[in-house]
Amino acid sequence: MVKITRHALESALHGAKELHPDEFLCVFASDDGSVFDRILLTPLADYGPTHASFNDYFMPTGGFKASFHSHPNGVLQPSRQDLTLFSAKGAFHAIAGPPYTKQNLVFFDKQGKKVEFTPEKDGSVTLQYQ
Numbered sequence: 001m002v003k004i005t006r007h008a009l010e011s012a013l014h015g016a017k018e019l020h021p022d023e024f025l026c027v028f029a030s031d032d033g034s035v036f037d038r039i040l041l042t043p044l045a046d047y048g049p050t051h052a053s054f055n056d057y058f059m060p061t062g063g064f065k066a067s068f069h070s071h072p073n074g075v076l077q078p079s080r081q082d083l084t085l086f087s088a089k090g091a092f093h094a095i096a097g098p099p100y101t102k103q104n105l106v107f108f109d110k111q112g113k114k115v116e117f118t119p120e121k122d123g124s125v126t127l128q129y130q
């Protein structure tokens with residue numbers, strides 16, 4: 001089971017809102033690999049209207065498992081570049097569009113297939129991901 005806490009999720013959505021109309025990118029961090037309770041921003045990240053990227057050098061040792069980025073144009077589908085990144089790194093990836101709420105949030109697996117999630121009462125979400 002993979003859970004993203006309300007704090008982590010709201011931090012990511014807030015970042016997306018702040019950077020709009022530029023694209024925002026971060027990773028979800030976890031101590032145990034299943035509960036993601038915070039986000040990591042990297043130095044020298046590059047945010048633009050149609051892309052965002054970060055320097056791998058600043059990624060946590062061992063890479064990351066979960067990424068988040070925004071699509072300011074509201075298209076909640078991975079781009080071709082996204083699919084390349086998804087297949088190379090991480091296990092699941094969130095894409096959010098304006099107005100950056102849980103209703104405009106989609107999770108994908110490595111293959112770019114949609115991963116369903118369940119909103120919990122405490123504001124966290126649980127991913128139907130093995």
Ligand SMILES: [Zn+2]
Nearest residue numbers: 069078079082
């Ligand atoms: Zn994208």
